[in-house]
Amino acid sequence: MGTSRMFRIFVVLGSAFMILLIIIYWDDVGASHLYLHTPVSPGPKIPHPPPHHHHHHQPQTSRTPSFLSDIDAFVNQFLEPGTGEPTDPAPADTSNQSEKAEERYVPRREWKIHLNPVAAELRDRQEQRRRLLQEMCANDSVAFPGKNRSFDDIPNRELDHLIVDDRHGVIYCYVPKVACSNWKRIMIVLSESxxxxxVPQRDPLAIPRDLVHNSSMHFTFNKFWKRYGKFARHLMKVKLKKYTKFIFVRDPFVRLISAYRNKFELRNENFYRRFAQVMLRRYANQPTPPASVDEAFGGGIHPSFSNFIQYLLDPQTEKEMPFNEHWRQVYRLCHPCQIQYDFVGHLETAEEDAEHLLRQLRVDNVVEFPTSHRNLTASTWESDWFSTLSAEARRELYKLYEPDFRLFGYDRPDSILNE
Structure with missing residues (x-):
């Protein structure tokens, strides 16, 4: 009888352990994506407690073992963050793969050894931006919907902008009209998707634009439910704790101008049908706008910038559907009061910030940020664009985007608001 009971106990324990391994090891949690030749890159500099030795066991009466704590312990084996400083030793070469894998995989180059630390000015800039976010999130004078909710309260559909790279331990929240195409390219290169x-694509600019924005190319938080089921939210928290999280932003008003220029001054059939026709009917005295964008452009018809702003300020707009991602506020896309970003880049300092970030991630030997030669919207154009709006409309628009201005350190545009 005792032997039979012990056998059943071993079967149950063995089954539970195998389920744990399947859940964690089958998919790409941390370095468990079976890419053991590439270690997870370190996160931001975090002081570590002294290591525990086996002969100094601490009592653990404060918490009882659980299935989720077992997951944490397993994942932590792969995700222990380093300092990211040049003094960190290069990771050991663990590229012992099968001959077949070696044939198709091109090993990464030796990690760069930086003799000089990151400039103090750049480190201070990041510290100031991170501190500002924390202060604004704790400041009652800055109010916006969803500010005080917990991460668990964020609906799954609102987590679709958080791209995860498990190979290098990186999470990127992309903001449209803030160089997100190039950052998505970099995430594709890093994740080797x-x-x-x-052979994994190594050149970001060689990735076709239609693939850059193809959702199947990116593993985002809102896809966790399909892959991990009831453990999805917990695993999100594990990765948010262990991975390096970054975001790039820009002046909110300039971003709106850029969105308008790109989506309504250029021929875009999708945006014409979904948005431009609505704007023309409601605000441009066009009760029956042309059926196609080609027909509209042929007749010189498209919504004005003023029509676009009217659309944003109209309460009816969001009653019908949430703002499109190209003009949705950053605080709604990336949840900066629920997610503590380790790196906050600004488009206005994009080249310096990109170089700093890639070096901090220790992937600057793997990929370089593509230099954009496209016609960028300049902040000096703001007064010209907004001169077509009434003073009341300009002030209402600022209220709509004020949280983004304050969270990310952009000055109140008094010259525009007080004209």
Whole structure:
């Protein structure tokens, strides 16, 4: 009888352990994506407690073991963050793979050894931006919907802008009209989600634009439910704790101008049908706008910038559907009061910030941020664009985007608001 009971106990324990391994090891949690030749890159500099030695066991009466704590312990084996400083030793070469894998995989180059630390000015800039976010999130004078909710309260559909790279331990929240195409390219290169002739694509600019914005190319938080089921939210928290999280932002008003120029001054059939026709009917005295964008442009018809702003300020707009991602506020896309970002880049300092970030992630030997030669919207154009709006409309628009101005350190545009 005792032997039979012990056998059943071993079967139950063995089954539970195998389920744990399948859940954690089958999919790409941390370095468990079976890419053991590439270690997870370190996160931001975090002081570590002294290591515990086996002969100094601490009593653990404060918490009882659980299935989720077992997950944490397992994942932590792979995700222990380093300092990211040049003095960190290069990771050991663990590229012992099968001959077949070696044939298709091109090993990464040796990690760069930086003799000089990151400039103090750049480190201070990041510290100021992170501190500002924390202060604004704790400041009652800055109020906006969803500010005080917990991460668990964020609906799954609102987590679709958080891209995860498990190979290097990176989470990127992309903001449209803030160089997100190039940052998405970098995330594809890092995650090796695009293969060419069996070899991961290494050149960001060689990735076609239609693939850059193809959701199947990116593993985002809102996809966790399908992959991890009831453990999805817990695993999100594990990765948010262990991975390096970054975001790039820009002046909110300039971002609106950029969105208008890109989506309504250029031929875009999708945006014409979904948004431009609505704007023309409601605000441009066009009860029957042209059926297609080609027909509209052929007749010189498209919504004005003033029509676009009217659309944003109209309460009816969000009653019908949430703002499109190209003009949705950053605080709604990336939840900066629920997610503590380790790096906050500004488009206005994009080149310096990109170099600093890639070096902090220790992937600057793997990929470089593509230099954009496209016609960028300049902040000096703001007064010209907004001169077509009434003073009341300009002030109402500022109220709509004020949280983004204050969270990310952009000055109140008094010259525009007081004209």
């Amino acid at each position: 695009l293969l060419r002739d069996g």
